[in-house]
Amino acid sequence: MPSIGTPELIIGLIVVFLLFxxxxxxxxxxxxxxxxxxxxxxxxxxxxxAGTTPAPTTQAPPVTPDAPVPPTADTVADTPAAPAQPATPSADPQPRPTP
Incomplete structure (x- = not known):
């Protein structure tokens, strides 16, 4: 395959100049x-x-023994739900008319 020399570059520049x-x-x-x-x-x-992945730029904060641990999805799912409060008739602010 022949390489591009000086005469070819000059001819190419002249063609570009004439076109544009x-x-x-x-x-x-x-x-x-x-x-x-x-x-x-x-x-x-x-x-x-190309084969390497960049290192993460953020690091987790250090955990100290007396620091509270924030809840995660695993700990929230394992926690039992609070029992539902039964509705009392005296808690109704206005009595309903009976039909």
């Missing part, structure tokens, strides 16, 4: 530069190796 004109060339160059900058920053934010 002098007014659009700076805009195209600016767009290509912005695209390359974005690509470069995205590649730097990724891990160095």
């Amino acid at each position: 004109g002098a007014k659009r060339m700076p805009d195209m160059a600016r767009g290509i530069g912005q695209s390359l900058r974005i690509f470069k920053t995205e590649m730097q934010q990724r891990p160095a190796e």
Whole structure:
């Protein structure tokens, strides 16, 4: 496969210049530069190796013996529910009419 040399690059630039004109060339160059900058920053934010996963950034707070433990879904599900309070007739604020 032949490599691209100087004559091919010059012919390519002339063709691009003829197709797009002098007014659009700076805009195209600016767009290509912005695209390359974005690509470069995205590649730097990724891990160095493709197969590794990044380490978690948040750590659990240390547990001290006297600190209260917040309830979790397991402990809440294991806790028995409070018995239901029976409704008393005297708790009704207004008496209902009888038919």
